[in-house]
Amino acid sequence: MLIVMHHHATDDQILAVKKTVEAMGLRAEPIPGSMRTAIGVLDNQGYVEDAAIRELAGVREVIHVSKPYKLVSRDFHPQPTIVDIAGVKIGDGEKTVMMAGPCSIETEEQMHAAAHQVKAAGGQILRGGAFKPRTGPHSFQGLGIDGLKFLSDAGRAVGLPVVTEVMRIEQLGPVCEHADMLQIGARNMQNFDLLKEVGKLDHPVLLKRGMSATIEEFLAAAEYILAEGNSRLVLCERGIRTFEKATRNTLDLSVVPLIRSMSHLPIIVDPSHATGKRSLVPVMARSALVAGAHGLMVEMHPEPEKALCDGAQSLDPGGFEKLMIELGRIEEFLTELDA
Amino acid sequence: MLIVMHHHATDDQILAVKKTVEAMGLRAEPIPGSMRTAIGVLDNQGYVEDAAIRELAGVREVIHVSKPYKLVSRDFHPQPTIVDIAGVKIGDGEKTVMMAGPCSIETEEQMHAAAHQVKAAGGQILRGGAFKPRTGPHSFQGLGIDGLKFLSDAGRAVGLPVVTEVMRIEQLGPVCEHADMLQIGARNMQNFDLLKEVGKLDHPVLLKRGMSATIEEFLAAAEYILAEGNSRLVLCERGIRTFEKATRNTLDLSVVPLIRSMSHLPIIVDPSHATGKRSLVPVMARSALVAGAHGLMVEMHPEPEKALCDGAQSLDPGGFEKLMIELGRIEEFLTELDA
């Protein structure tokens, strides 16, 4: 931590800051400059609460150097984490993993159709929502437990692990029973109690970036899960909220190489929620792969025009198959390129 | 809903859109223009899912006219809602309500000191956090149930109702037992399951605007609570996330008159979280009152420099007392001004 004093701070004010820091059990090292003094804070083991300091007389700014996460950082854990989801491996050096399926689980038939289509096209994980976070209460809220069964049956029928969103702690039991991977949605990225509870489990987890979460907050949310013992965690960029409304969100692809350098955890990209437009999904999926994503999550619906949720951003089976073929060729190409 | 066709859309494409709308049980009314055709969708009772339409050939844009909320709207409920929190009334025509206290409950002594100070200065509701949402898992997470007892004891001792944040459904029992008002924090504004559960209760609720929530999403979140039967709801603006980092968040005061015109629910302002700087709290509190806020939520700590959380944005008892005197005079003045 660095404490920057005002230009006109007095020696007494500098001394008072130094004493306050020392009273916290830390070391304070004044660095006099030509225009103002700064005070380095040393010996801290991590992030320091600055409340006692920030509003002291003469203090202009407090700059934090330590980050609110450590376990997720590559600094302290250089080797990559490979997450195994019922046999499907995701992470550095593994094949790109495609998670696909409808936004929401609607019927048994729909899920079986989707499962066959995902499997046939070469997808590795089946997705589908049983509990749906919807902006308003008057929209379709998902089938709940019944939906979970349709999902797991469909996955088992074709031999695909399944992933589904969990929205509340009480759902963890049934969801763990039916799903191979738990998804924490963007709106719950800072639902810290839910994070702690999934951290106590041994199930693989997919954590989506919050709509307005900085990379630092995203990694700090991941830290909650690792801190409880569960390191079977995959991160997912799904677009952030900006002033631009031509797309549903703004896909922040730079986050992929950045997180790969900052953390040992795998990171995938969801171009469906990021763009909200079917026509943009394939092109952004391809770009995400080239940006270094370890996997993709894509919405595919047997009949998008009849979808109860997010149909406008869902690929149809033909579009999905075409995308899978292209992604396969891109992956091959990237392997050669990096060779 | 209005469907805008491309300039070059064919008659067949327009017909196909019309048929799709009619298959949804709605009426479609083409409006030919000089440059392009638009199709009005009629007879819907609320928000219409546009998945089946948005990606049809020839469609350029789908514009929604209906909003994802109705119960919270003044359109259908013109008279203002007054929420009664153990005798303290908040809403149109009522005295401004001040909710104050420390960010987090730390000790019994601290809460009793805070309660006396809030009461003495004329505050009406005591606040304090027992469960704390913190960016990283290594920060102080709150005292939990023990904290709740300190809070309710302190409130009872001075005769102030208390408000505290609830972060998970399992906490609802103990929190309702000890608190007069439940707070849903910004990070949980779209924790829809939590919203539904508090909607089933009879307790007053304070719902904070999410960091990146539009006014429409904020009202749709409120709709979740009213839809379950609980209309004892107070809204709270606490700053939104923008590119500007000189303040913790950007206080969006225009939301106060806007929400007062759009909804019948009371709205208060939290200048402490919005600005993150003690020196800005009084001036923004005064501005909020003038903008029409029905109340304020302000962090006040007996000894801010020793606070375990958010001390830099907490007023000390002297600063709080001074603010209360000013606010009282402003309120008096506003009454005269509007007379």
Place this chain on the structure above:
Amino acid sequence: MLIVMHHHATDDQILAVKKTVEAMGLRAEPIPGSMRTAIGVLDNQGYVEDAAIRELAGVREVIHVSKPYKLVSRDFHPQPTIVDIAGVKIGDGEKTVMMAGPCSIETEEQMHAAAHQVKAAGGQILRGGAFKPRTGPHSFQGLGIDGLKFLSDAGRAVGLPVVTEVMRIEQLGPVCEHADMLQIGARNMQNFDLLKEVGKLDHPVLLKRGMSATIEEFLAAAEYILAEGNSRLVLCERGIRTFEKATRNTLDLSVVPLIRSMSHLPIIVDPSHATGKRSLVPVMARSALVAGAHGLMVEMHPEPEKALCDGAQSLDPGGFEKLMIELGRIEEFLTELDA
């Protein structure tokens, strides 16, 4: 400047950074911590270019302490600046200044009507745009030089100084001839050549904050003008661009007390462009005054429903008169409150 090294940075890397800093004529002071080393950079007289350092091996982050402005800072110039616009004074301790008039100058009659209405209601400066920045080229672009004459004639007729926007350097001659104050619009806040040219003049200047300008960038833009010798500068907050679209922009009122503490320059608020809604202008004008604004800029049109530009956010003469009466009473009240 503080250079934060990676956790695993080697001694050689630290040494290389030290040498690079010293080669720039500055002093480097390593501050070893328990988890990583930081290096303080001393003896710089202002902002230091970090290109040579930021990507050296082992460097994690470079944190700037010096700001890209100095002349506008209160640190080095504690006494407030009072700007005199043809006899109207604006700044600390002066009466609140109201600048009002139509968005764009349309006819001689319109400007004379507006001038009389502004004067009669107690406004001190007449505004009106002769050169209009419009998003698209097919919208009304202003009357140009003819408009300037209508404006200055109207101002002279009632005895009000006038302010108008200047968009390009070649316009400076005629604009200075006809106007008492030059306005630099939000879209030109970083039109640095224009800033430099108005900096060479002796005319008072009104600088509007750019739509996505941080406070730091806003003050750095002001620095351009002062650096050329013109310190007759008034700043203007007019709303920033955020994800929220219910208002045209998001009025950032916290900037008012912040800038008052950071700079000696006066700051006013434009609630018309900030909100884009006539119904919100009076309430936000009142709030701005309470937040500490030295003045206001408000759009008032003799017949808003016939305005060629921004009519929806313009007050009519009756609404303006009512607002002026209220603002007068608020100002009186604030004087008592602070007494």
Place this chain on the structure above:
Amino acid sequence: MLIVMHHHATDDQILAVKKTVEAMGLRAEPIPGSMRTAIGVLDNQGYVEDAAIRELAGVREVIHVSKPYKLVSRDFHPQPTIVDIAGVKIGDGEKTVMMAGPCSIETEEQMHAAAHQVKAAGGQILRGGAFKPRTGPHSFQGLGIDGLKFLSDAGRAVGLPVVTEVMRIEQLGPVCEHADMLQIGARNMQNFDLLKEVGKLDHPVLLKRGMSATIEEFLAAAEYILAEGNSRLVLCERGIRTFEKATRNTLDLSVVPLIRSMSHLPIIVDPSHATGKRSLVPVMARSALVAGAHGLMVEMHPEPEKALCDGAQSLDPGGFEKLMIELGRIEEFLTELDA
């Protein structure tokens, strides 16, 4: 245009709106719905000013369907525009164009070195800034006219066309004399007078997206140039301003396929300014190519660690050469993929 009335709007209010629209020479078509009435506005030839309507009694919302641009739209100009810059062609079906060189022109030697390196690696256009927009006035502002000469000499020496930024109208003469392409920077995207002037020229123009410009505003700015007669225009995405500060800006790659579908103009990507980090430039350049960019603009400096401007985001010659080889292979691959 669609005018949405309030739920409780009276028949008289609806009639008044209809009459106002008709007084503007347009047709009004009421569309009664089950919950509220909407009024379609027909017969307009483009964007309609809504000032006269938006604040009429009973009006809830005015929704624009026409866009503030037409000439740049693919709707009315389906065939792609190919821009020829002294023999280098950019646009649909052409080879990807690489524009590279230092952020700012510093010395004759530097520019000659850069020119040789860009040429040798296969770049097609040389870039370099003679007039630099810098946040603060105390930073290096560019060499001006002298720099232009260094740039054009260096380009001529190796046979590369050159592009450079123009910041003010008076610079157009010398810049056109020395440069093959004019760049309008992000900060000047809405410097409408500058846009109009370059629109009157016959020189190719590179228009960068403003930091907080929506796609609609970006295209409307381009419309200014085309409206004056110059259609030799290339657009450039260079990152937008968001809350995320881990990168200098947020690269919005989805804009590439979107603009390709909305406009006939070519679009390139500048990953250097978008990310601000040398380590991210190659990966985002590759992703941009895959997203469909017609070209790239990349900062390359013979000795980035000695750069006077933006050295931290500049590639060195070796890094640039490596990137060019990769991009060549990706382009070849994409040609096969699309075959």
